[in-house]
Amino acid sequence: MSYEDWYRQDRLPHIFCAGCGNGTIINCTLAAIEQMDWKKEETVFVSGIGCSSRAPGYILTDSLHTTHGRAIAFATGVKMANPDLHVVVFTGDGDMAAIGGNHFIHACRRNIDLTVICMNNQIYGMTGGQGSPTTPKGCLSSTTPFGCAETPFDLCELATAAGANYVSRWTSYHVKELEKAVKVGLETPGFSFIEALTQCPTAFGRRNKFRQVSDHVEYLRSHSLLKAKRDRMLENHEQIPEDMYIVGEITRRKRPAMGVKP
Amino acid sequence: MKLAIDETRCKGCNLCTKVCPYKIFKEGKRLNRKGVALPELDRPERCANCRLQKLYGRQLCGVCQLTCPDQAIHWIEEEPYELHKVAIEY
Numbered sequence: 313m314s315y316e317d318w319y320r321q322d323r324l325p326h327i328f329c330a331g332c333g334n335g336t337i338i339n340c341t342l343a344a345i346e347q348m349d350w351k352k353e354e355t356v357f358v359s360g361i362g363c364s365s366r367a368p369g370y371i372l373t374d375s376l377h378t379t380h381g382r383a384i385a386f387a388t389g390v391k392m393a394n395p396d397l398h399v400v401v402f403t404g405d406g407d408m409a410a411i412g413g414n415h416f417i418h419a420c421r422r423n424i425d426l427t428v429i430c431m432n433n434q435i436y437g438m439t440g441g442q443g444s445p446t447t448p449k450g451c452l453s454s455t456t457p458f459g460c461a462e463t464p465f466d467l468c469e470l471a472t473a474a475g476a477n478y479v480s481r482w483t484s485y486h487v488k489e490l491e492k493a494v495k496v497g498l499e500t501p502g503f504s505f506i507e508a509l510t511q512c513p514t515a516f517g518r519r520n521k522f523r524q525v526s527d528h529v530e531y532l533r534s535h536s537l538l539k540a541k542r543d544r545m546l547e548n549h550e551q552i553p554e555d556m557y558i559v560g561e562i563t564r565r566k567r568p569a570m571g572v573k574p
Numbered sequence: 575m576k577l578a579i580d581e582t583r584c585k586g587c588n589l590c591t592k593v594c595p596y597k598i599f600k601e602g603k604r605l606n607r608k609g610v611a612l613p614e615l616d617r618p619e620r621c622a623n624c625r626l627q628k629l630y631g632r633q634l635c636g637v638c639q640l641t642c643p644d645q646a647i648h649w650i651e652e653e654p655y656e657l658h659k660v661a662i663e664y
Contacts (some may be wrong), residue, residue: 315643324583325644329588335643343640487640526592
């Protein structure tokens with residue numbers, strides 16, 4: 313039995329653009345869930361609105377496709393009503409950080425037993441490439457035609473500060489690491505947040521000099537800095553390049569959690 | 575076991591050409607019926623999972639399958655007595 317059994321074969325191929333990283337992240341998530349020995353009847357996938365939130369429609373379990381930004385609020389209700397269920401939330405950056413930002417930080421504060429996988433493509437892909445709260449400085453989008461002037465959100469730092477139990481960040485290039493991170497997140501009692509940076513060739517790459525999908529994936533690979541290496545560089549008082557982002561396991565702790573059966 | 579690309583699912587993003595450690599996938603030139611250039615397989619008998627999955631009894635490597643955003647790559651069982659190409663590498 314492999315993770316492909318979790319897909320609705322009649323719904324495939326999905327409607328994501330050629331080269332979109334969302335499919336990769338669904339693969340990694342399902343591969344991690346496959347190792348957990350969970351029944352399909354006891355697993356629920358919740359999502360909001362956006363490209364990434366189409367994911368539960370392709371998975372052969374019960375799923376909720378909810379209103380924009382409210383995926384975590386709905387998931388909280390599912391988990392509180394029946395703590396036996398395993399609840400996994402798929403969400404995007406515009407869904408979770410922009411519109412559902414408050415739900416996100418309060419879910420972190422309450423430390424509800426959810427696993428949130430954020431597919432961060434740094435743009436609103438479905439609606440035509442508007443700038444999102446995680447668009448990096450200087451990047452072009454249809455609402456920031458002269459380069460984004462705002463400082464982006466660091467979602468992992470936000471989740472850590474709000475009190476999540478497990479926080480990690482990987483990219484769609486690091487598939488094996490992402491699979492392991494999702495597995496640890498599923499095992500952790502309490503709120504676990506996994507941010508997965510993905511490529512968006514249609515809306516983001518087209519405007520930001522990543523014409524080929526492989527160029528963007530190469531950028532994701534070469535500009536990721538392992539957390540252990542970052543700590544070592546800080547110890548040696550070295551300069552950390554500004555365009556690098558940190559990948560790896562950022563937080564793991566044991567705060568009291570809600571919705572966990574004793 | 576042998577590698578197979580599902581022609582109805584592949585969208586031709588060529589991410590597999592980037593991630594395979596053996597560089598088995600090569601960018602394709604010929605368009606298929608849907609107008610997608612499928613990647614071509616370059617000596618697929620080198621694939622570690624094809625050779626050793628039976629021996630180890632578990633999935634090996636499998637990065638191409640995990641990376642493929644369109645779930646197009648999978649392994650299929652070979653027919654009995656199928657001809658094998660033997661590559662000797664020095």
